[in-house]
Amino acid sequence: MKRREFVCQAGLGTIALAVACRAPVRGALDSGGATDTQNPPRSMVDAGQNRPIEDGGNPREVDGGGTRCSRTEPDIEGPYYREGIPVRSNLNIHGDVGEPLTFAGTVTDLACVPIANAVVELWQANPQGDYDTSSSEKRYYGQVATDAEGAFSFTTLMPGRYLNGPTYRPAHLHLKVWVGNERKLTTQIYFDDDPYNESDAWYDAARSVAVNQGLATYRFTV
Numbered sequence: 416m417k418r419r420e421f422v423c424q425a426g427l428g429t430i431a432l433a434v435a436c437r438a439p440v441r442g443a444l445d446s447g448g449a450t451d452t453q454n455p456p457r458s459m460v461d462a463g464q465n466r467p468i469e470d471g472g473n474p475r476e477v478d479g480g481g482t483r484c485s486r487t488e489p490d491i492e493g494p495y496y497r498e499g500i501p502v503r504s505n506l507n508i509h510g511d512v513g514e515p516l517t518f519a520g521t522v523t524d525l526a527c528v529p530i531a532n533a534v535v536e537l538w539q540a541n542p543q544g545d546y547d548t549s550s551s552e553k554r555y556y557g558q559v560a561t562d563a564e565g566a567f568s569f570t571t572l573m574p575g576r577y578l579n580g581p582t583y584r585p586a587h588l589h590l591k592v593w594v595g596n597e598r599k600l601t602t603q604i605y606f607d608d609d610p611y612n613e614s615d616a617w618y619d620a621a622r623s624v625a626v627n628q629g630l631a632t633y634r635f636t637v
């Protein structure tokens with residue numbers, strides 16, 4: 416069975432079916448990746464009113480030439496990226512105790528035009544601060560495609576902090592954004608008010624998000 420067929424037959428809801436079946440999947444989908452459920456966050460994001468998603472800390476400028484979105488700055492990939500990230504939006508599937516997090520947003524171009532079918536890959540530490548560096552489950556690794564409005568969302572648990580040398584890195588998410596087969600962005604997202612942000616070598620306030628009632632949003636501009 417082809418990879419995409421497998422995804423499409425995995426008992427997904429109607430919305431997820433539409434997204435997953437058209438998704439330009441990157442890399443190999445392992446069989447553990449078919450647990451995807453497209454949860455409600457999209458409606459949480461735009462409330463059905465077709466208004467732009469909130470941008471988190473990402474500036475949007477309006478001048479005589481129209482709306483311009485600032486290109487999202489790259490950040491280091493780090494050592495834990497893995498090929499073949501499973502197609503799934505729900506990463507909270509391992510029964511871990513943690514703080515629920517929905518990370519949602521959009522992918523746009525520099526003119527703030529949403530990009531449909533962009534692939535967003537997310538990988539992160541579990542709530543204890545550990546990455547799944549070896550198991551075939553690829554825990555807390557997931558990729559989704561943006562919908563027609565350029566929107567995506569993941570449900571997960573807040574990543575734990577981990578030691579990098581003598582100091583903790585602040586909680587963060589790692590992401591890549593692909594358009595077609597072109598990697599447009601490798602970056603990290605941080606969380607407002609993390610006590611380790613300011614001492615971190617890579618933290619950038621422009622890529623820091625607030626978490627409100629478990630929801631954090633960000634616009635990636637590539």
Ligand SMILES: [Fe+2]
Pocket residue numbers: 493540587589
């Ligand atoms: Fe990391």
